[in-house]
Amino acid sequence: MTRLNRDTxxxxxxxxxxxxxxxxxxxxxxxxxxVLMPSTWPRVILSALTLLCFIFLIQSIKAGPDEEVADPSRxxxxxxxxxxxxxxxxxxxMFFLFLLTLPILGMLIGGISFVFLLMTLLGGWQPKQLLIxxxxxxxAVGAMWSLFTFGLEVMLPEGVIYNPYMN
Amino acid sequence: MIVEYLSDAFNxxxxxxxxxxxxKTMALMAIxxxxxxxxxxxPGFTIAMAVVLTLPFTFSMPPEQxxxxxxxxxxxxxxxxxxxxxxxxxxGTPSSVATTFDGFPMARGGRPGLALGxxxxxxxxxxxxxxxxxxTLAPQLARVGLEFQPWDFFMLVMFALTITAxxxxxxxxxxxxxxxLGLLVRTVGEDEAVGMARFDFGTDVxxxxxxxxxxxxxxFAFSQLLSDVRxxxxxxxxxxxxxxxxxxxxxxxxxxxxxKRWIVVLRSATIGVFTGILPGAGGSVxxxxxxxxxxKASKTPEKFGTGTPEGVIAPESSNNAVxxxxxxxxxxxxxxxxxxxxxxxxxxxxxDVVPSPTFIxxxxxxxxxxxxxxxxxxxxxxxxxxxxxxVFVLVTRIRMYMLACVILGFCGIGVFALNNVTFDLWSxxxxxxxxxxxxxxxxxxxxxILGVVLGNIAELNLARALAITxxxxxxxxxxxxxxxxxxxxxSAAFPLFQExxxxxxxxxxxxxxxxxxxxxxxxxxxxxxxxxxxxIVVGFGAWTLWKRWKSGFELDASLAPExxxxxx
Numbered sequence: 001m002t003r004l005n006r007d008t009x010x011x012x013x014x015x016x017x018x019x020x021x022x023x024x025x026x027x028x029x030x031x032x033x034x035v036l037m038p039s040t041w042p043r044v045i046l047s048a049l050t051l052l053c054f055i056f057l058i059q060s061i062k063a064g065p066d067e068e069v070a071d072p073s074r075x076x077x078x079x080x081x082x083x084x085x086x087x088x089x090x091x092x093x094m095f096f097l098f099l100l101t102l103p104i105l106g107m108l109i110g111g112i113s114f115v116f117l118l119m120t121l122l123g124g125w126q127p128k129q130l131l132i133x134x135x136x137x138x139x140a141v142g143a144m145w146s147l148f149t150f151g152l153e154v155m156l157p158e159g160v161i162y163n164p165y166m167n
Numbered sequence: 168m169i170v171e172y173l174s175d176a177f178n179x180x181x182x183x184x185x186x187x188x189x190x191k192t193m194a195l196m197a198i199x200x201x202x203x204x205x206x207x208x209x210p211g212f213t214i215a216m217a218v219v220l221t222l223p224f225t226f227s228m229p230p231e232q233x234x235x236x237x238x239x240x241x242x243x244x245x246x247x248x249x250x251x252x253x254x255x256x257x258x259g260t261p262s263s264v265a266t267t268f269d270g271f272p273m274a275r276g277g278r279p280g281l282a283l284g285x286x287x288x289x290x291x292x293x294x295x296x297x298x299x300x301x302x303t304l305a306p307q308l309a310r311v312g313l314e315f316q317p318w319d320f321f322m323l324v325m326f327a328l329t330i331t332a333x334x335x336x337x338x339x340x341x342x343x344x345x346x347x348l349g350l351l352v353r354t355v356g357e358d359e360a361v362g363m364a365r366f367d368f369g370t371d372v373x374x375x376x377x378x379x380x381x382x383x384x385x386x387f388a389f390s391q392l393l394s395d396v397r398x399x400x401x402x403x404x405x406x407x408x409x410x411x412x413x414x415x416x417x418x419x420x421x422x423x424x425x426x427k428r429w430i431v432v433l434r435s436a437t438i439g440v441f442t443g444i445l446p447g448a449g450g451s452v453x454x455x456x457x458x459x460x461x462x463k464a465s466k467t468p469e470k471f472g473t474g475t476p477e478g479v480i481a482p483e484s485s486n487n488a489v490x491x492x493x494x495x496x497x498x499x500x501x502x503x504x505x506x507x508x509x510x511x512x513x514x515x516x517x518x519d520v521v522p523s524p525t526f527i528x529x530x531x532x533x534x535x536x537x538x539x540x541x542x543x544x545x546x547x548x549x550x551x552x553x554x555x556x557x558v559f560v561l562v563t564r565i566r567m568y569m570l571a572c573v574i575l576g577f578c579g580i581g582v583f584a585l586n587n588v589t590f591d592l593w594s595x596x597x598x599x600x601x602x603x604x605x606x607x608x609x610x611x612x613x614x615x616i617l618g619v620v621l622g623n624i625a626e627l628n629l630a631r632a633l634a635i636t637x638x639x640x641x642x643x644x645x646x647x648x649x650x651x652x653x654x655x656x657x658s659a660a661f662p663l664f665q666e667x668x669x670x671x672x673x674x675x676x677x678x679x680x681x682x683x684x685x686x687x688x689x690x691x692x693x694x695x696x697x698x699x700x701x702x703i704v705v706g707f708g709a710w711t712l713w714k715r716w717k718s719g720f721e722l723d724a725s726l727a728p729e730x731x732x733x734x735x
Contacts, residue, residue: 010608028364031363035634038358038361038363041626049347052343056341091393098579102589111579115576122403147224
């Protein structure tokens with residue numbers, strides 16, 4: 001079987017996405033009033049999007065399989081993929097964990113921990129680096145947090161561990 | 168009439184100046200310009216990102232002060248890119264790519280001070296030219312905009328999306344898909360016309376939809392930062408390790424050189440303003456275009472690329488003039504010219520100000536505050552540039568991964584402050600992932616961002632149009648609607664034209680045909696000036712056709728894309 005173009009997979013995914021959203025337009029309640037029904041505009045967009053995705057699919061199939069781009073820094077296989085995309089994946093995972101722990105740690109502790117851990121994961125954990133990362137994360141997040149909390153009077157998420165807004 | 172207009176303008180200008188001329192606003196503007204200069208100088212940190220990150224700080228400010236601060240960041244960012252471009256050869260922003268072509272060789276050739284001076288002063292003159300155009304053209308465009316009815320606004324949005332997508336060149340379909348995705352994102356939540364829930368998938372959090380600033384930061388800033396740290400080795404080195412960074416600005420020498428080449432400044436700034444007016448084009452296009460025109464017009468084009476002053480003056484005058492152009496359409500019609508202007512639109516909406524053709528008459532002081540802030544920030548940029556050069560040298564010692572991590576943390580705090588809702592932070596993450604994937608798969612982000620920003624304007628105008636009459640023909644028969652439709656169709660076909668130019672016969676008819684087609688609605692508009700413009704357009708089309716006919720409809724192989732690339 002001929003291998004498919006990377007764009008072909010994207011086009012198929014986009015078509016599936018369109019299908020789900022077209023299906024979801026039937027769940028939109030239609031009121032008795034108004035000229036433009038709430039589902040009309042999304043359906044117009046989705047029709048155009050579906051048509052464009054079909055064109056994209058045909059274009060990608062016509063283009064044939066991807067040419068192998070020799071990137072010396074990229075190793076083959078799943079492990080190679082993980083190594084190549086290590087940094088962006090780490091950023092996503094760490095930000096995800098930061099959001100997950102936000103109700104417990106709060107913005108100040110959570111933010112400092114997030115910046116410190118991410119810097120350490122991306123930059124390395126030599127003792128000198130750890131010290132620099134700790135200073136940068138405390139100063140940067142601390143300053144920003146203070147500016148919003150005291151300067152702009154924005155209530156940032158408080159945590160279970162430390163709640164600065166509790167009297 | 169003119170005296171009355173000038174008197175009104177002067178009154179609004181003095182009121183705006185009074186509002187801005189307080190120490191707090193001036194200090195905020197100076198900080199904004201300084202922050203913009205540094206943000207623009209850091210490769211991978213775009214002006215739009217800097218403006219987006221400034222937005223949360225402006226919530227508690229009065230609209231005039233908030234918008235003035237954001238304008239200052241924008242003006243600073245436009246000029247900041249030249250520092251990195253000239254001293255390190257790595258453009259700070261896409262708007263200063265062409266500056267490196269001659270700025271870096273000039274700096275390497277022992278004249279870094281002159282190169283910086285040329286860049287700084289060209290930016291200044293470009294900015295001032297653009298501010299004058301903004302003050303004079305925006306009210307005129309708004310007057311034209313008052314003629315627009317809902318059908319015309321709807322078609323204008325469609326045109327803006329199409330032309331932005333067409334800038335993706337051979338990937339037009341990807342650009343259009345991105346634009347449609349942007350429109351779809353904006354439909355999530357309660358619809359604005361009747362308040363019915365859409366695509367909430369049974370959850371309460373999706374009822375209020377995605378905050379579009381969170382979406383913008385996710386799509387643009389978050390995804391950009393992740394792309395910057397993708398390579399672990401590059402992420403761990405600082406800018407100063409890549410190249411030596413040391414210089415002092417030679418102001419006098421630069422001014423002398425610019426005085427000899429004022430025509431280059433004027434031409435490049437004009438290119439910048441008109442590129443800015445065109446939705447979606449922006450500084451990244453203008454600086455290359457201006458550089459190319461300066462090279463074509465030069466008596467010594469062979470010197471370009473070796474460190475010629477015109478090679479620095481042209482891109483820097485044009486990229487600073489772009490934002491004035493982008494703000495003209497934002498203030499005159501409520502349609503942002505580029506991503507940075509889209510963020511400015513977001514800032515105005517947060518302050519309950521909705522730009523439209525009546526914006527200038529409804530909020531004259533605010534509009535004149537934008538004009539005045541643009542002027543003041545341009546002057547501040549000149550004063551602060553020398554000082555910020557020293558700060559830039561310090562910033563270049565910071566490693567890229569450290570900057571990225573700190574900015575990601577700032578993004579989190581800033582986005583939460585938008586509505587004090589944790590859901591916005593999740594939006595930031597999901598749209599960050601989406602933006603990153605789109606970049607990797609070659610989808611342009613600008614059409615999606617414009618789609619998100621303009622989605623509700625399109626829907627509201629569609630609803631208004633259908634409320635007036637269910638008949639759909641006005642979308643195609645009203646002069647302005649027809650005009651936008653025609654230029655949208657021709658701009659969508661433009662990448663195809665560029666690809667086949669010089670190789671296929673039909674490309675010979677593209678230009679004449681587009682002129683004839685665009686003239687029809689102009690004739691239909693009536694009055695005196697527009698039919699005159701239409702006649703000129705028809706005349707140009709006929710002249711082009713006559714030239715082609717005279718040459719026996721011969722194809723010019725030198726226009727074929729691969730030939731142009733070889734030349735370049």
